[in-house]
Amino acid sequence: MGKIVEVNDLTKTFYTKDGEIRVLDHINFHVEEGEIFSLLGPSGSGKSTILNILTKLLEPTEGTVTMGGTIGYMFQRDNLLDWRTIMDNITIGLEILKMKDKASLDRIERLLKTYGLWDFRNMYPKELSGGMRQRVALIRTLSVNPDILLLDEPFSALDYQTRLMVNDDVYKIIKNENKTAILVTHDISEAIAMSDRIAVLSKRPSTIKSEHKINFEDMEVEKTPFECRKIPEFQKYFDILWKEIDNNDIR
């Protein structure tokens, strides 16, 4: 295992007609291959800006980013197209990239079968629950076989119970498919449940306040986000992160 993402002294300033807004101030982090790494920070701290720089949608003002693999980007809203079937929604990325070959279609068939969506492939998005739609969105992101997944608050539009279930689904898919992921969230519990490591961002102009390795030694069974919420160590991490996040950032 090695570093697959490296971010060095990343600074971003937006220049607007009303003046300069410094959003990111010398951000440093790296991500190891196979890791789920979370950026945890309050709204407006520049989390989406970091992901947009990683995908090269935005230029850094200063600093460098190195991506050691191809990227798949999953947004907050599932962005499924109502008039296309589930299958046609999933293959849209392949169509755009002109990659709709047999190997890709075979990969999609395997993903749909493995993750319980094959029987729904000819349905339309409005016929599916919110949780299933997020699974479809994730499989669409995986359709082009990216090495690194960037997940921008992918659960925030879901109600609480669905969210807990989709946490498990998404965790299982990322780990089974041996992907590396960067998860952006403002939810402390979700970050602990999902991550191997967490970086805490301060409010704007944001810096990395601290990093936390998450390791559940008490886990008897295989780790799932849902199961690890029940064990005492979870609360320990919660207390540490709660103190770490300056609550004046949120209020």
Ligand code: ADP
């Ligand atoms: P987060 O995802 O953590 O909520 P964002 O990265 O979306 O934060 O935004 C961080 C800050 O940068 C916000 O205050 C936002 O208003 C500002 N910002 C984002 N994009 C632009 C832009 N294109 N021009 C000016 N300001 C921007």
Ligand code: MG
């Ligand atoms: Mg955002």
